[in-house]
Amino acid sequence: MYEDFLQFVEKPARYIDNEVNVVKKDLSKVRTKVCLFFPDTYEVGMSHLGLRILYHILNSREDIACERVFSPWTDYEKQLTARAGTLRSLESNTPLSDFDIIGITLQYELSYTNALAGLLLSAIPLYSEERTDRHPVVIAGGPCAVNPEPLSDFIDAFFIGEAEEAVHEIVELRQQHKDRRSYLEALSQKQGFYVPLFGKKAVKRRFLRDLDAAPFPDRPLLPLFKPIHDRVNVEIARGCIRGCRFCQAGIIYRPYRERSPEAVEALIAESLLCTGYEEASLSSLSSGDYSHIQELVIGLMNRYRDSRVSISLPSLRIGTLTPEMISAISSSRKTGFTLAPEAGTERLRKVINKPVSEQDLLDAAETIFKSGWSVLKLYFMIGLPTETQEDLDGIARLAKEIFALGRKTARRHVQLNISISTFVPKPHTPFQWLGQPPLEVIKEKQAYLSAVLRHRGINLKFHRAEMSLLEAAFARGDNTLCRVLELAVAHGCRFDGWIETFDFSRWEAAFADIGASAYSYAGRGYALGDPLPWDHVETGVRKQFLIQEYNKAMAGELTENCRVACEGCGIGCRGAGTPELGRPATGGAGQASAPHRESTRSPRVKGDLFARTRLKYSKKGRIRFLSHLDTITLFQRAVIRAGVPVAFSQGFNPHPKISFGPALSVGMESEAEYLDMETDPFMDLAEAVKNLNRALPEGVKIIEARMVSGKLPSLTSSIERFAYRVGLPGGYTEGLAERIETFLSREAVLIEKEGKKKNIRPAIESITLYAGRGSYGIEIILREKGDVRARVQDVIEQMFGPSSEETAFFRITRTAQFISLNRRWVDPMEQTV
Numbered sequence: 001m002y003e004d005f006l007q008f009v010e011k012p013a014r015y016i017d018n019e020v021n022v023v024k025k026d027l028s029k030v031r032t033k034v035c036l037f038f039p040d041t042y043e044v045g046m047s048h049l050g051l052r053i054l055y056h057i058l059n060s061r062e063d064i065a066c067e068r069v070f071s072p073w074t075d076y077e078k079q080l081t082a083r084a085g086t087l088r089s090l091e092s093n094t095p096l097s098d099f100d101i102i103g104i105t106l107q108y109e110l111s112y113t114n115a116l117a118g119l120l121l122s123a124i125p126l127y128s129e130e131r132t133d134r135h136p137v138v139i140a141g142g143p144c145a146v147n148p149e150p151l152s153d154f155i156d157a158f159f160i161g162e163a164e165e166a167v168h169e170i171v172e173l174r175q176q177h178k179d180r181r182s183y184l185e186a187l188s189q190k191q192g193f194y195v196p197l198f199g200k201k202a203v204k205r206r207f208l209r210d211l212d213a214a215p216f217p218d219r220p221l222l223p224l225f226k227p228i229h230d231r232v233n234v235e236i237a238r239g240c241i242r243g244c245r246f247c248q249a250g251i252i253y254r255p256y257r258e259r260s261p262e263a264v265e266a267l268i269a270e271s272l273l274c275t276g277y278e279e280a281s282l283s284s285l286s287s288g289d290y291s292h293i294q295e296l297v298i299g300l301m302n303r304y305r306d307s308r309v310s311i312s313l314p315s316l317r318i319g320t321l322t323p324e325m326i327s328a329i330s331s332s333r334k335t336g337f338t339l340a341p342e343a344g345t346e347r348l349r350k351v352i353n354k355p356v357s358e359q360d361l362l363d364a365a366e367t368i369f370k371s372g373w374s375v376l377k378l379y380f381m382i383g384l385p386t387e388t389q390e391d392l393d394g395i396a397r398l399a400k401e402i403f404a405l406g407r408k409t410a411r412r413h414v415q416l417n418i419s420i421s422t423f424v425p426k427p428h429t430p431f432q433w434l435g436q437p438p439l440e441v442i443k444e445k446q447a448y449l450s451a452v453l454r455h456r457g458i459n460l461k462f463h464r465a466e467m468s469l470l471e472a473a474f475a476r477g478d479n480t481l482c483r484v485l486e487l488a489v490a491h492g493c494r495f496d497g498w499i500e501t502f503d504f505s506r507w508e509a510a511f512a513d514i515g516a517s518a519y520s521y522a523g524r525g526y527a528l529g530d531p532l533p534w535d536h537v538e539t540g541v542r543k544q545f546l547i548q549e550y551n552k553a554m555a556g557e558l559t560e561n562c563r564v565a566c567e568g569c570g571i572g573c574r575g576a577g578t579p580e581l582g583r584p585a586t587g588g589a590g591q592a593s594a595p596h597r598e599s600t601r602s603p604r605v606k607g608d609l610f611a612r613t614r615l616k617y618s619k620k621g622r623i624r625f626l627s628h629l630d631t632i633t634l635f636q637r638a639v640i641r642a643g644v645p646v647a648f649s650q651g652f653n654p655h656p657k658i659s660f661g662p663a664l665s666v667g668m669e670s671e672a673e674y675l676d677m678e679t680d681p682f683m684d685l686a687e688a689v690k691n692l693n694r695a696l697p698e699g700v701k702i703i704e705a706r707m708v709s710g711k712l713p714s715l716t717s718s719i720e721r722f723a724y725r726v727g728l729p730g731g732y733t734e735g736l737a738e739r740i741e742t743f744l745s746r747e748a749v750l751i752e753k754e755g756k757k758k759n760i761r762p763a764i765e766s767i768t769l770y771a772g773r774g775s776y777g778i779e780i781i782l783r784e785k786g787d788v789r790a791r792v793q794d795v796i797e798q799m800f801g802p803s804s805e806e807t808a809f810f811r812i813t814r815t816a817q818f819i820s821l822n823r824r825w826v827d828p829m830e831q832t833v
Contacts, residue, residue: 010230038107110470159668165208184198204538211257254539317356337368344391381436461781617673617700617703621669664814763788
């Protein structure tokens with residue numbers, strides 16, 4: 001982590017570490033160093049459950065240190081390249097090239113360029129054959145590894161399957177084989193590993209048989225910078241009993257396995273205690289298919305109703321929604337509800353094996369609206385096999401009917417958000433032999449739906465067709481795409497799944513350089529007997545089963561779910577075709593409770609008797625790059641973890657009642673920040689401070705606390721004077737006294753803000769020299785004068801005239817804040833009454 005240029009990047013908190021529950025080890029005292037590389041931003045990677053599980057497993061061993069790295073955003077990469085720096089891990093700031101193993105998660109085809117760019121930024125040779133014993137071994141896994149060929153020139157070894165099953169072997173073999181080749185040979189002899197160096201060999205996917213016995217993080221990392229999914233995430237089941245024919249996950253995560261209700265409850269309880277999260281998510285491909293979902297959800301809702309914790313189910317199938325389930329969920333916070341019909345007609349839903357009738361969909365929507373939701377999201381897909389104009393019309397008709405139903409049923413203004421993606425034929429699915437429709441055809445379908453669904457209250461969003469084209473090309477591609485990826489990275493392709501950075505013209509140039517196009521891979525169809533680039537990877541599902549499903553799709557025939565009838569896919573489920581499918585060998589119906597542990601979550605303050613508690617705290621080190629909004633969240637969760645008896649706001653999204661003083665600029669340290677919170681008046685203040693300091697991350701510390709009058713005005717409106725200490729970089733210290741005198745003699749100091757010039761001189765009270773331990777600089781005192789306010793950064797720019805980059809090298813610390821009390825300036829902690 002390079003602190004000297006974090007001021008120049010858009011979101012520096014992505015790179016600061018210091019999270020709650022982070023694991024840091026002395027790298028000199030472990031046998032094996034592993035870095036998990038997620039080729040996307042921090043907020044995306046920290047939402048990935050698989051990464052958290054592997055981090056937990058590896059760091060549970062004393063002989064292993066596991067650290068993390070995420071793809072740096074383009075602004076960070078630019079700064080890193082300009083300074084000839086290399087990519088480093090979050091935990092110890094160690095160059096990736098110093099690790100023994102780099103583990104890359106292949107979650108999404110459009111992150112491939114990020115994976116390669118990360119290797120280049122780490123000074124690790126791009127091609128596997130160019131690496132020597134002094135380089136880390138690069139191992140990749142994840143859902144995209146089921147077709148490893150487009151990356152086969154760059155990755156030393158692919159693991160096919162669920163990594164919990166093999167992660168210990170990966171490390172132990174590395175400890176036994178110090179030279180690269182013998183290690184790769186040893187891996188290639190193990191089930192689940194594909195080593196391209198030794199040619200294409202059949203490799204069989206590995207998976208866990210018992211989800212209850214699988215390790216799972218009981219103290220999950222709590223990011224300081226808000227991830228995409230900001231909540232406790234507990235996997236209740238893996239695999240799917242359904243057989244949607246477009247869905248790769250439904251095949252490659254077979255067999256279906258459930259975690260017992262008792263284990264789910266215990267994991268949620270422990271995770272909530274050690275994070276302070278306000279929401280727990282029950283994660284699976286289809287949460288409604290969990291055997292005890294209704295009892296589990298209702299039990300969790302009842303258990304946490306008074307603890308201000310909501311329970312969410314992110315993936316509910318229409319056929320599994322019952323009025324009781326919707327009613328239970330409705331007692332929690334309401335943001336929106338999502339339904340995924342996928343196709344516009346029942347005929348096409350039979351083709352994709354999603355047996356949802358139109359009446360089922362309308363009934364579910366009506367129940368949702370009646371239960372208090374006014375925002376409903378619908379997912380559809382276009383370009384599906386056998387799709388006709390009637391199917392497109394069906395999407396528009398269904399959307400309009402559901403919207404009309406909502407207006408008739410809901411108590412508030414209705415909003416219908418419709419997300420439409422493009423069909424991507426994926427390996428190891430019944431549709432793997434089919435090509436994707438041409439780009440121009442997809443765009444015509446999008447234009448048609450845009451025209452017929454132009455309606456107030458209906459928002460239509462399309463996944464960009466060019467992105468889906470590339471996704472299909474790399475999902476179905478072969479080894480020749482390695483050269484395309486190398487060229488694309490050289491052309492500057494990064495974050496291709498992000499609209500703001502995606503540039504299709506660069507991809508067109510990369511494909512043109514090898515005399516091909518993306519569509520030549522995405523649109524290519526295969527005969528059922530043709531060899532496929534990914535045939536050497538065996539997921540456990542028989543190819544004959546996929547052919548059978550393909551033929552049934554073309555005939556519009558449905559296949560029952562695995563609990564009703566076993567179709568003999570080949571995976572070898574225990575209890576397939578029975579109601580017991582996937583259930584743990586032991587476990588009941590969710591009656592057992594989690595192991596008892598004294599709750600440290602903030603108790604509810606009863607009645608209307610509150611006291612206002614004022615805290616003074618410091619914010620130093622890396623955490624100075626945390627934004628004011630993220631700092632608010634940090635304290636809200638720390639208060640919960642510390643068990644401080646704090647009052648909460650009302651409504652569906654309650655938060656601790658905490659109000660902060662004036663915001664501190666990102667990148668600035670402080671010795672004097674303030675907040676007020678409403679607490680139990682009989683709270684042990686000293687104990688609360690001690691517990692809070694334990695709960696807060698490194699860099700934030702409570703300095704002082706006291707009770708103040710509840711009638712005082714807010715900190716934001718009271719604080720009017722600020723003191724700063726500014727450390728000066730070299731070149732700015734000469735003639736400093738004269739510079740100060742000249743600057744303060746100016747009658748006006750003009751800055752431009754929102755197109756208008758403003759004189760901030762009245763707000764500059766004083767500037768003086770200071771000399772500390774090995775430091776030299778100035779102290780600036782600013783105050784508010786009516787509507788005139790000045791930022792310390794404005795003063796520095798006007799006084800020294802540095803470039804925007806040089807400004808970042810002025811180390812600024814807020815040393816004090818003041819309020820006016822009886823015509824004198826005092827620390828806000830003195831304002832007790």
